[in-house]
Amino acid sequence: MSPLTRRILLINLGAPIALVLAFFYLDQFRLSLIDTRLTALRYEAGLIAGALGESAISPSEFSPTLEPELARQLLRRLSAQSSARSRLFDADGEMIADSRLLLAAGRGVVTRQLPPPNIDTPWEQALIRLYDEINALFMTTLNLPKYVELPFTHANDYPEARGALIGEENEQLRDLPDGRIMLSVAVPVQGLRKVLGALLLNVDSAELDARVREERLGVLKVFAAVLGFTVLASLYLAGVIVRPIHRLAEAAERIRAAKGRIAHLSLPDYSHREDEIGDLSSVLRAMTSALSQRLDAIERFAADVSHEIKNPLTSLRSAMETFLRTEKPELRARLLAVMQDDVRRMDRLITDISGASRLDAELARSEARPLDIAAMLQSVVETYTARLSETGPKIELRCIEPGPYLAIGFEGQLGQVVRNLIDNAISFSPPNGSIVVTVKREPRHVMFSVADEGPGIPADNLESIFERFYSERPASEAFGLHSGLGLSIARQVVQSLGGDIHAENRDDGRTGARFMVRLPL
Structure with missing residues (x-):
């Protein structure tokens, strides 16, 4: 790959890189979704706690308490349409109701939501695996406490529930083993201005993670499409720009390295292109043609100079040879005159040839x-x-x-x-x-x-x-x-x-x- 092609690729990769930055931005989007879900969970917990405080207490006017059976039934109905798990603790911290426990034949049955069936295509599954690997590398680490599911739950096992028993509303985030986050909100259940118990709502971040994953997968799909288009566009530009320049450079190098005449060498013709490459090709071809003509002119000039100087030299040599062979004074005088004329002629030729040879340089400098x-x-x-x-x-x-x-x-x-x-x-x-x-x-x-x-x-x-x-x-x-x-x-x-x-x-x-x-x- 040529350096210019690499530069084109690097410049065109700006858009995919921006998409990757958007991928990291979605991590902040995930945190904002968690905050929003906590707010909704706190509102839901307040509604359920209010209903329990009004409808699931004993009729005693001076020392009201939660009625366990009535509270369990009411909690089950109020939590039926919610994805959150609801647990109710009495004033002593003992759990008296859990929305995930169903009573069947006198026994408690734990309900769990099944995952949706896998209907993804192999290509989508591969993309999801790639997403999971990238997400594991770059996802923001919150350093949360671990969530532990105990067989016998007490309010003291959850700091937020302990706070609710003294009248405080609290929330807590915990890490699950599979990388999800458990969101918890605890509110007090009050009746007649007295804290009768604590309501703890838990929901994991599966829905939030699914939404963030959907957004990130969308970004990855767009990234893949943009990356493919970018590579193809870069290769096209390389073919349209780099390859013609490379061919012109190779042809110019052949002309530079040529020994002797260059008229048989030619540059690729891109003059039909209405762009800078076409202009460059036309200029280089014109320059090569001018160089070839200049070299031909130099060769002709050298041949003409040789011919013009040979004439007086031949005459001078003939006169000298005759001068050496004759003893006649009159003939020797004429031969000396001929030799003087030949010398003057060569002097004139050399002077004019020197001026003509300097003319190009003088015109270039002037x-x-x-x-x-x-x-x-x-x-x-x-x-x-x-x-x-x-x-x-x-x-x-x-x-x-x-x-x-x-x-x-x-x-x-x-x-x-x-x-x-x-x-x-x-x-x-x-x-x-x-x-x-x-x-x-x-x-x-x-x-x-x-x-x-x-x-x-x-x-x-x-x-x-x-x-x-x-x-x-x-x-x-x-x-x-x-x-x-x-x-x-x-x-x-x-x-x-x-x-x-x-x-x-x-x-x-x-x-x-x-x-x-x-x-x-």
Whole structure:
């Protein structure tokens, strides 16, 4: 069982535990029933004692006494409908009547109530046995005196009866051997303002215990039902929540431990679920797909770097080998020039590759914030205007509307994007040409563009120019001055901001290319 499943079970067991606490509360309910039964028994004893004091005494006006025979008959009739045992003692403490003794042929016959027939099912009997064991463990112990049934009963055997003979009403609780409680109430029997005897009523707690047992069995039945439902509900939750999470964790561990490509590995798809598990599955699958694409891009980047560096290395090695074999000064001079160009080309490649490899980390560390795009463009354009020669292209900034033009971005990286686009435009612009940088607002974006007057871009290459190491350069440009990473870096920065960059050929009656960048507001 997983830790999360155990936690679900523990949380869901709160309701059954509350029912168990209710089970213990019923012990207090039992004590309250005992108090109520004692009150009723005291009231019943008072009624019977009053009747005996009025109807079962001798007619003597000065020294009335109880008439034993009359008292026995009257006590038997008054106790017929009662479950309590009634015993009557005279003023000397001698028992003269007992409701459980019947006179038959001159002999006393003891009556006892038989237990009801057992009609419980085996399941109910097992539940009752469980109840008895639990009840024996947790039932409140009252530490009562033991009840002893004597063959010859005298009032002195019962403290409450002794108290009744001196005019006091008393009650007493005693333990029976089977765990029940014997409830006793003793009241004086008075006639003509004189104590003529004592009436003792006894009843065991069988009825009360049966009622408490019924309540507790009801609690146990509800507890069993709630416990079963809780376990099933917990297992269902474990299946719905824990098992998918476990499968996602196992798949993620396989991906973590995989060596090499992970494209063939996949996570379970729970995206059809409209809950947090579905969201987690979708995010993890998207993350795995992005990781796979990033690893593929790293592999392609490594292969491209290897290929691009091999070209100048091959040229450099060939030039060095030829330089060592020839003695002609003119050829050696040309070979030295070739080697210098190759070294510069490798230096440029290594510098640009280092910058491209650091770009992801820089973007992850940088915090995007609102920028005035027009002010940034103005700063870059002024820098280029100051350093371009008189015969070089002219750079112009056009703001379609009054500023500011606020968009979310990284100031340093976006400045690099603009410089890459302007450098690319300068490379393809003719002498005294014009480069126009335009910025305008759109409903949900700020758009700026860089347009040149060069030869334009072949329609088939409008997308491929953003690939790494794209090396289609003007014929007049010296070989190796550009690494082919500028436009790729520009797209990576813009897309990390949720924007878009694309190229098109000018359609305003002039030749040339236009690069358009859109950044979200």
